[in-house]
Amino acid sequence: MKLHKKDVIANAAIEVMSQEGFYSATTDKIANEAGISVGLVYYYFSNKEEILEYIFEKECEKRINFLKQIKASDLHSLLKIRKVLNFHFALVWEDPKVAKIIIRERYLPFCTEGGIQKIGGVPLFLKDTIEEGVKKGELRECNPWIISMAIFGIVEEVLNRYILEAEGGGGTNILEEALDQIFMLLDKGLSA
Amino acid sequence: MKLHKKDVIANAAIEVMSQEGFYSATTDKIANEAGISVGLVYYYFSNKEEILEYIFEKECEKRINFLKQIKASDLHSLLKIRKVLNFHFALVWEDPKVAKIIIRERYLPFCTEGGIQKIGGVPLFLKDTIEEGVKKGELRECNPWIISMAIFGIVEEVLNRYILEAEGGGGTNILEEALDQIFMLLDKGLSA
């Protein structure tokens, strides 16, 4: 299956940016990695920022679709959260490089403005799900907004560490155990 | 009390970097903010990176000293953690700009290498404290390493949001409530 040229470029950008960061990833390096000319990069993207935005968007979309399904379902609120994080972790496991970029570059001036940092609506989903869980009596009283941040933060930090390890080549999968540990914490910590 | 010139520069850098990020914070802007010439910046720091390192170090030292005291004390493990986070939040509350920089720039290539990202030994402290709590029977069985990441992640995300809000000017203090919420989560989630 031949990749659309836009994605060839995006993938090259992911490779370079995950290694050197957004600023050090020059368009020359990206074009080179993609095996094309600089000019062509600008045929498909109007500037360097847009490449990053494209990467973010593609990654977010994957979550959004999954989130819709889960939202519509009728599961226990904690299970919903577990399924989403599970899905999220699986994506990271498949492609840690994109994850690294998203985690590290999401505070870039032009990213913050666009609200990209919300990463596919995950935080909002978490907040809504917790709120709902409380209403349904599945979860104890709490501030859903703050708890959603907490969950989001836990996930990010774990991923961050995983990415650092993955770099070293040690590739052991802490993700799976982490998921268990997180859920034990949430289960005991949030159940009604 | 007159500030040492090195700190005048560091403060100017904090101002500029917190607003525009490390890369957009040019030495010109920093010098300008500090009310001095570019040359003088290089009289006190041998390059731009060193300014950031200096900011990191100063901030880390504050934590390190406090951590030592807490470590030596004989409190319940969760209380130890609470005190440390409390202290940490207080520092952020006092100077959100530095916090913003530390959270956002800590993954810069040259920061990652030096291990600056450990932010004053906090993660290690958390892990040790949890381990000890488990041994003493204060906390249930768990993977202290992962749980410490979790706590660290919660804190970072909360601070991140706080900083974003603080920027908007709506300085309501979520920090205090966040601390309570986090501790309810940890208390219920980790107690033996």
Place this chain on the structure above:
Amino acid sequence: MKLHKKDVIANAAIEVMSQEGFYSATTDKIANEAGISVGLVYYYFSNKEEILEYIFEKECEKRINFLKQIKASDLHSLLKIRKVLNFHFALVWEDPKVAKIIIRERYLPFCTEGGIQKIGGVPLFLKDTIEEGVKKGELRECNPWIISMAIFGIVEEVLNRYILEAEGGGGTNILEEALDQIFMLLDKGLSA
């Protein structure tokens, strides 16, 4: 015949450097002289030093080829030397600016290291030729190494003066007479 852009830049550099010396020859001036932008200079050369190295190399190659022919020939040793110096002088006569640069900038820190200063193997050629001349009985006993230095030094100084004159515009050709004088000295001074 259109010049390769790399040579356009090198020629501009020769113009500027011969007038102002390597250090005062800024990349801006060179680009300006070449009628291009600074950026393009760095597209063809990775730094300013490399421009000078390129100039040296091109000039050395011219000598090296000629030296090979002469070495292989079966002439009287003094005649070999005369032919080489003749050729060398002719090149200088054609392009005094490059000669000026080579003579004056060859002791720059980064030139000394690379051994560029040997100027196309001329000194070695001289030494070998004298050694051979002594063996063949064409020349009297002497220290070929020192004598080769002497010849090399004579040539350089004469060229140096010629270049200074040439600058003034008074392009009288001392080179030709100098060559005669030098050979009378060498002939009488070295013949067996």
Place this chain on the structure above:
Amino acid sequence: MKLHKKDVIANAAIEVMSQEGFYSATTDKIANEAGISVGLVYYYFSNKEEILEYIFEKECEKRINFLKQIKASDLHSLLKIRKVLNFHFALVWEDPKVAKIIIRERYLPFCTEGGIQKIGGVPLFLKDTIEEGVKKGELRECNPWIISMAIFGIVEEVLNRYILEAEGGGGTNILEEALDQIFMLLDKGLSA
């Protein structure tokens, strides 16, 4: 005997410049080497160029005085030249660092203008002495101007090599043998 502060600075400059060249020898390095502050350098010299000029002048004076004596004497022209070169070599032998600087920096834009490069009138002395020798019938017919250049060039190149060797630490004294070789060349090459 306490050195005048001006000479302390000049000596420090000689140390630094002989190692790194005029351009890389910053006033900071010089002041540091001299054990004083930058400001003081500017109390004794009005700019960096003047330091070099001072070094040149001091060195030239040494030759000038000796030249006067020799000029006044009634020796064979070749002997006069030999004595002067002997003296010159002795000075270089004593202080190769200054020699290195003079040889290498004498073509700096601001040096060329001032005519510093004549190095104490040596070239002129050589020319005059040769002219006189020819008149007196001690030397064969020749172009004294060119021959003086030749002698001067021989000397410079030999010194250059000596300095390069001296740097390596090999310190063998080629100077003495060189002098003999040069004089055999001149004696045979120039005698009437």
Place this chain on the structure above:
DNA sequence: AATGAATGAGTTTTCATTCAT
């Protein structure tokens, strides 16, 4: 679609020089 030479504004950094103390 595709190339890659060309641009030039912008950045970091250096360093001779000054001057208040």
Place this chain on the structure above:
DNA sequence: GATGAATGAAAACTCATTCAT
């Protein structure tokens, strides 16, 4: 005489972006 903090102009080099082909 002596200091060294302070200046700022100037230099090397980078890189996103354009455009003729």
